[in-house]
Amino acid sequence: MPEGLASESLSDSPPRPAAPNHFLMGGRLSYRDYIDLAALLSLEASRFEDWPEYRIAVVRNITIEPLTPVISGEVMRSGLRPTLHVGNFDSAAAETLDPKSAVYAAKPDMVVVVQWLETASPAIGVRHVRLSSEERSAAISSALAQVRSIVQAIRANSNAVVLIANAPLPPAPTLGILDPQLEDGQTAAVLEYNKGLALIARETANAYILDLMGLIARIGWDSAIDARMLAMARAPFSQKALTAIGEQIGRFVRALRAKTRKCLVLDCDNTLWGGVVGEDGVAGVKVGTAFPGSAYREFQERALDLAARGVILAINSKNNYADVIEMLSKHDGMALRESHFAVIKANWNDKVENLKAIARELNIGVDSLVFVDDSVFEIENVRSRLPEVATIHLTGKPAEHAVQLADSGLFDGLALSSEDRERTAMYAAERMRNDIKGSYDNIEDYLASLGLVADIAMVSPIERSRAFQLMGKTNQFNMTTRRLTEGDVALLADGDDSWVVRLRARDCISDLGLVGIAILQRAGDDIEISDLLMSCRALGRGVESAFIARLTEFAFAQGAAKVAGLYCRTSKNALCIGFYEKAGFDLVSKDLDNERWERARDAGASPAPAWVKIEGDMQ
Amino acid sequence: MSISEVDLRGLLARTLAVPPSEIGADASMDTVEGWDSLKQLQIVLALEEAYGVSFGEDEALDITSLDLIREALKRHKVQVGR
Numbered sequence: 001m002p003e004g005l006a007s008e009s010l011s012d013s014p015p016r017p018a019a020p021n022h023f024l025m026g027g028r029l030s031y032r033d034y035i036d037l038a039a040l041l042s043l044e045a046s047r048f049e050d051w052p053e054y055r056i057a058v059v060r061n062i063t064i065e066p067l068t069p070v071i072s073g074e075v076m077r078s079g080l081r082p083t084l085h086v087g088n089f090d091s092a093a094a095e096t097l098d099p100k101s102a103v104y105a106a107k108p109d110m111v112v113v114v115q116w117l118e119t120a121s122p123a124i125g126v127r128h129v130r131l132s133s134e135e136r137s138a139a140i141s142s143a144l145a146q147v148r149s150i151v152q153a154i155r156a157n158s159n160a161v162v163l164i165a166n167a168p169l170p171p172a173p174t175l176g177i178l179d180p181q182l183e184d185g186q187t188a189a190v191l192e193y194n195k196g197l198a199l200i201a202r203e204t205a206n207a208y209i210l211d212l213m214g215l216i217a218r219i220g221w222d223s224a225i226d227a228r229m230l231a232m233a234r235a236p237f238s239q240k241a242l243t244a245i246g247e248q249i250g251r252f253v254r255a256l257r258a259k260t261r262k263c264l265v266l267d268c269d270n271t272l273w274g275g276v277v278g279e280d281g282v283a284g285v286k287v288g289t290a291f292p293g294s295a296y297r298e299f300q301e302r303a304l305d306l307a308a309r310g311v312i313l314a315i316n317s318k319n320n321y322a323d324v325i326e327m328l329s330k331h332d333g334m335a336l337r338e339s340h341f342a343v344i345k346a347n348w349n350d351k352v353e354n355l356k357a358i359a360r361e362l363n364i365g366v367d368s369l370v371f372v373d374d375s376v377f378e379i380e381n382v383r384s385r386l387p388e389v390a391t392i393h394l395t396g397k398p399a400e401h402a403v404q405l406a407d408s409g410l411f412d413g414l415a416l417s418s419e420d421r422e423r424t425a426m427y428a429a430e431r432m433r434n435d436i437k438g439s440y441d442n443i444e445d446y447l448a449s450l451g452l453v454a455d456i457a458m459v460s461p462i463e464r465s466r467a468f469q470l471m472g473k474t475n476q477f478n479m480t481t482r483r484l485t486e487g488d489v490a491l492l493a494d495g496d497d498s499w500v501v502r503l504r505a506r507d508c509i510s511d512l513g514l515v516g517i518a519i520l521q522r523a524g525d526d527i528e529i530s531d532l533l534m535s536c537r538a539l540g541r542g543v544e545s546a547f548i549a550r551l552t553e554f555a556f557a558q559g560a561a562k563v564a565g566l567y568c569r570t571s572k573n574a575l576c577i578g579f580y581e582k583a584g585f586d587l588v589s590k591d592l593d594n595e596r597w598e599r600a601r602d603a604g605a606s607p608a609p610a611w612v613k614i615e616g617d618m619q
Numbered sequence: 620m621s622i623s624e625v626d627l628r629g630l631l632a633r634t635l636a637v638p639p640s641e642i643g644a645d646a647s648m649d650t651v652e653g654w655d656s657l658k659q660l661q662i663v664l665a666l667e668e669a670y671g672v673s674f675g676e677d678e679a680l681d682i683t684s685l686d687l688i689r690e691a692l693k694r695h696k697v698q699v700g701r
Contacts, residue, residue, distance in 0.1 A: 039633035
């Protein structure tokens, strides 16, 4: 039974509270663990009634049923209640093309398309060697056209996310040992097919590749494919492959639900380097090109990869501050340097308190943190007292640590924006800004000196993925915290009576990029601001006031009698309280957690701060 | 290797998502609701992983009762104790 999910009827141990975060930390599960999770869902359904539902449909040309408990279990590990629909055997095209089919009746949030190549295209999968080069090209095109029509049909009939399984490399390619180098080899044909699938995924909104090729390569064909079950029941996958495939589907579910973490908090001794710097000295610890230091160096390189993807780095270590700084600045074996870290807590405080301080300083929630440590004591301390923090306990050999970090899936994202790639530099700029702040007497003089610009315009098609990403992960300054899908955002942006407005901010030190989103919708004679959110990075400089000023001006220009601002209280968005009041809106209704604020046309646009220059075209 | 009857029945019950009490001594594809040829695949995969055995092509789809499973496990040197 996976950690955190004890069953009353299935085991003797006392039940523990079901905290979704806890499943995520349980590490790898076995096939039987997933069977247990799926059994728990059927037998103790009432425990999961309050969990948000997540519906997955699978269309397939193989026997996929052995995968169903793994998919269910992974959805449960994401804190969601799974409902699965499995399409009829080898009917993917017919079912997806028919808008009235059971696949769409199941109202899926996600559709997984598994078309096993040997069956979908016997020409490539089986008879490859006997094809002329024309026949070979035609076979690849037709296999791709088949998948494209399935994916396009799903896109046309549903807003569901589409996962497209690609094809594993052939275990014994038809042209033998020469196959991998031949232009018309079977290996080349499968790679070309997979490349075509990737193109389909890129060209289709909300479609992604389920990388069977990579997953099966990692496990190895002989361990991943159950030749016996494939022959007897058209069920190709071994237990190992089933859990790996399900895990990857789970990673997509979590990334789609925007449960992506933002900050990697690293211990130092025996995490960033081998040994204890306070005892062994800078010269005595192990990190660099030679083993065992190379294992720690490799771990640092993986952390840098994450930084390049937009993950913020921080240190939380029981050490003398000066020792850690000396390691970061002087040790030539280190890949990580002081400039890579947004916060460095190297002290003798409790690590839980340090984590809280890191979150505070970065203006993010503790549930955005991932804490890595080799000490079971520290990990347990954090798990028990600050369970919102995800933890990675580095176990086993140092040589395995790098893969353990890369495999965690805690930082999976579905878009990589230019903001992500530049975030480390942006946080460094923030430190500089704080330095300037010290030299001005009052805050307004300081803000005026920054040369702030709020660039406000309709979100463009290329900005949509960044907009969607921001909506998914902004918690604190988020008026209504609606988690829309990328498809919803596109619909609202394209609608005649709805507008998706984005805010870019910059100053003389740096470009903060796309930091705010608002959605306006016509409601009778009025225009409602149904969503308004901003990255905390950009708050406190008056940019938010400039944003609402421009939004109200726009709404009145569109003929609105009143502009209404909605606020929905969550456990995290207390920062928004008072925002509409300050912008000159009046509270007109309030129930438990929902408030409605309005500003009438006579009042004009909300006031904008003098030190922010507003630009941008709202057409 | 030796496993307990309770263990085996528990595994079957969870795979079939039924309370353990429904897996009686005569449990089989004919007596337990939901035990169909697709569930059979999950049962085989779960048994193999749990007890470290690998059933042959002639066994996998045919061991469709508690008795037949017990006999097949025995052939693979896994004794089911009472």
